[in-house]
Amino acid sequence: MIEARGLSKRYGDKLAVDDLSFTVRPGRVTGFLGPNGAGKTTTMRMILGLDRPTAGSVTVNGQPFAELYSAMREVGALLDAKAVHGGRSAYNHLLCLAETNSIPRSRVDEVIGIVGLEDVARKRSKGFSLGMSQRLGIAAALLGDPDVLMFDEPVNGLDPEGIRWIRLLMRSLAAEGRTVFVSSHLMSEMENTADHLIVIGRGKLIADCPMAEFTADGTALATTVKTPDDQQLAKTVTAAGGRLERGEADQEFTVRGLSAEQVGALARDHGILLYYLAPARMSLEEAFMELTADSVEYQAKTGAQK
Amino acid sequence: MTTAAITVRTRAVPAAAKRPGLPGTLRSELTKILSVRSTYWTLLAFMAASIGWAVLDCAGIASHGHGPGFNAAEASLTGQVALGELIIVVLGALVITSEYSTGMIRTSLAVMPRRGVLYASKAITFAAVTLALALITSFVDFFVGQAILSGKHYSTTLGAPGVLRAVLLSAAIVTVFGLFAYGAGAIIRNTAGAISAILGFIFLIPLLAQALPNAWFADLQRWLPGGGALEPIARSAPPIDGHLFSAWGEFAVFSGYAAVLLAVGAWLFIRRDA
Numbered sequence: 001m002i003e004a005r006g007l008s009k010r011y012g013d014k015l016a017v018d019d020l021s022f023t024v025r026p027g028r029v030t031g032f033l034g035p036n037g038a039g040k041t042t043t044m045r046m047i048l049g050l051d052r053p054t055a056g057s058v059t060v061n062g063q064p065f066a067e068l069y070s071a072m073r074e075v076g077a078l079l080d081a082k083a084v085h086g087g088r089s090a091y092n093h094l095l096c097l098a099e100t101n102s103i104p105r106s107r108v109d110e111v112i113g114i115v116g117l118e119d120v121a122r123k124r125s126k127g128f129s130l131g132m133s134q135r136l137g138i139a140a141a142l143l144g145d146p147d148v149l150m151f152d153e154p155v156n157g158l159d160p161e162g163i164r165w166i167r168l169l170m171r172s173l174a175a176e177g178r179t180v181f182v183s184s185h186l187m188s189e190m191e192n193t194a195d196h197l198i199v200i201g202r203g204k205l206i207a208d209c210p211m212a213e214f215t216a217d218g219t220a221l222a223t224t225v226k227t228p229d230d231q232q233l234a235k236t237v238t239a240a241g242g243r244l245e246r247g248e249a250d251q252e253f254t255v256r257g258l259s260a261e262q263v264g265a266l267a268r269d270h271g272i273l274l275y276y277l278a279p280a281r282m283s284l285e286e287a288f289m290e291l292t293a294d295s296v297e298y299q300a301k302t303g304a305q306k
Numbered sequence: 307m308t309t310a311a312i313t314v315r316t317r318a319v320p321a322a323a324k325r326p327g328l329p330g331t332l333r334s335e336l337t338k339i340l341s342v343r344s345t346y347w348t349l350l351a352f353m354a355a356s357i358g359w360a361v362l363d364c365a366g367i368a369s370h371g372h373g374p375g376f377n378a379a380e381a382s383l384t385g386q387v388a389l390g391e392l393i394i395v396v397l398g399a400l401v402i403t404s405e406y407s408t409g410m411i412r413t414s415l416a417v418m419p420r421r422g423v424l425y426a427s428k429a430i431t432f433a434a435v436t437l438a439l440a441l442i443t444s445f446v447d448f449f450v451g452q453a454i455l456s457g458k459h460y461s462t463t464l465g466a467p468g469v470l471r472a473v474l475l476s477a478a479i480v481t482v483f484g485l486f487a488y489g490a491g492a493i494i495r496n497t498a499g500a501i502s503a504i505l506g507f508i509f510l511i512p513l514l515a516q517a518l519p520n521a522w523f524a525d526l527q528r529w530l531p532g533g534g535a536l537e538p539i540a541r542s543a544p545p546i547d548g549h550l551f552s553a554w555g556e557f558a559v560f561s562g563y564a565a566v567l568l569a570v571g572a573w574l575f576i577r578r579d580a
Contacts, residue, residue: 045412048412048419050416070322073319079413083408085410088341100417104320
C-alpha cells in the first residue's frame with residue numbers, strides 16, 4: 001500500500017507535483033498515467049525517498065520509505081533500466097544489491113531465472129539491449145520478494161513479446177496480493193493491464209478511479225453510424241443537441257452527445273437511411289486525451305499559420 | 307523466453323534477522339568495487355607508477371651519486387606519494403561519481419535508504435582496499451629501491467630510525483588523498499569535475515601560492531599539498547626545509563583536509579535529492 005497525502009515538489013519556480021493525494025492498494029495493478037512531464041517520475045522518486053517533498057508526505061506500508069525495516073523486502077522498484085553500472089555483470093549487479101539487505105545468493109539465481117537472463121548473467125550489462133536491461137531491472141525489483149512493486153514506464157522501447165511478458169508479470173504479481181504501481185504515458189498500455197487508474201497532468205490529480213469507470217464516462221454518448229445521407233443526419237442530430245463528426249471510413253460518422261438509442265429513433269423519425277449503427281466505446285486513449293488535453297505541458301500548435 | 311506461466315513466489319526470501327545496515331552494505335560495496343574493471347586498472351596503474359618511479363629514482367642515484375639532503379627512504383617512496391597518489395585520487399572520486407554518471411545511485415538508495423550507512427560503507431570499503439594495496443606497494447617500493455641503492459651502500463633498513471614510519475605513512479597518505487577525492491566526488495557528483503577540482507587543489511593552488519612574497523609562501527607551503535609539503539612524509543629524516551611540519555604534522559594537515567571534505571560530502575549526500 002502506498003499513500004500520498006498532499007504531496008508536492010517544487011523545482012525552482014516549477015511545481016512538478018502539486019498537492020497529490022492518492023492511495024495505491026494491494027491485489028491489483030494500479031496504472032499511473034499522465035503525459036510526459038506530468039510528474040509521474042518525480043512522484044515515484046519521492047515514494048522511494050530519492051527526492052524530498054516540498055510539502056506533504058508519502059508512506060509505503062504506513063511508513064516513510066527511509067524508515068522501512070528492510071527496504072528490499074517491502075518495496076521493489078524499477079525506475080530506469082539503464083541506471084546500472086555497465087561494467088558490472090548482471091549477476092554481480094544483483095548480488096551487490098542483495099547483499100545490502102542480507103538476501104541470500106540463491107535468490108539472485110532465482111530472480112535471474114524468473115526474468116530469463118540465465119544466458120547473459122555473467123556478461124557485463126553494457127551490451128544489453130533495452131529489453132534485457134528492463135528484465136535486469138525487474139529482477140532487481142523482485143530480489144526481496146517485496147509486497148510493493150513500482151515500475152516507471154516498464155514497457156518503453158520493448159518489442160510486443162516483451163510488452164506481453166511484462167503485462168503478464170504485473171498481473172500475476174497483483175494476483176499474488178501485491179501492490180503493483182506502474183506508470184505510463186500511453187493509455188493503450190494500461191488498457192489490458194491496469195485495474196485501477198491514477199491520472200495526473202501538470203502535477204495535479206485528474207482522475208483516481210477503477211479502469212471501467214474511466215472509460216465508461218464517454219461510452220454511452222458516442223455512436224458510430226454509416227449513412228449516405230450525412231447532411232440530413234447532421235441537421236437532425238444538431239437540432240437534437242448532438243454533434244456529427246466525420247469518421248475514418250467513407251460514409252462513416254460519429255455522433256456525439258446522443259445515445260445510440262436516440263440516434264436510431266431520430267433516423268427512423270426523419271427517414272434517414274443508416275447502413276449500421278453502433279455504440280462507440282470511447283477508447284482509453286481518447287478518454288485520456290480528453291481528460292489531459294488542458295494539462296499537456298508542451299502542446300503542439302495545431303492549424304495552419306499564415 | 308517463455309511468456310506463459312510466470313511464477314514469482316516460488317520461495318520466499320528469509321526475513322531479515324536485523325535491520326539492514328553497515329555489515330551488509332560493506333559487503334555490497336566490496337562486491338561493487340571488485341566487480342568493475344576500472345578498479346583493477348587503476349590499482350595496477352598505481353602500483354606500476356609507484357614502483358616504476360622508485361626503480362628509476364634509485365637507479366639514477368645509484369649511477370650518478372646523490373646530492374645533499376639525500377634520504378634513502380624518500381628515494382624509494384617519493385613516486386608513490388607524488389605520482390601514485392594522483393591515480394588513487396581518480397579511483398576515490400570514481401567510487402562515488404560513477405554512481406551518479408550511471409544512475410546507479412538511485413538503485414543503491416532504493417535498496418539502502420539509510421544514506422549515512424551507504425556513504426560510510428563506500429568510503430570505508432574504498433579506504434580499506436586502497437590501504438591494503440598501498441601498504442603492499444609501499445613495502446615493494448622500499449625493498450626494490452633499497453636493493454638498487456645497496457650497490458652503492460646508500461641503502462637503509464626498516465629498522466633504521468623513521469624508516470618504518472615513512473613506509474607506513476606513504477601508504478596512509480595515499481589513502482587519505484583518496485578519501486579527500488571521495489569527499490570531493492560526493493560534493494561535485496561528476497567525475498571530470500571532481501578530478502579537475504582535486505588536481506586544481508594539488509597543483510594549481512601551490513603554483514599560485516609561489517607567486518606570493520617569499521616569506522608568505524614559506525609560511526604557507528606547509529599547508530599546501532604541492533610545494534614540497536608531502537616530502538616529509540616519505541622521508542625517514544626531518545624535512546630539509548625548516549618551514550615544513552614533520553612527517554606526522556604534514557600527515558595531520560592533509561588528514562584534516564580530507565576530514566573536512568568527507569564531512570561536507572556526507573552532509574550533502576544525506577540532504578540532497580539524489
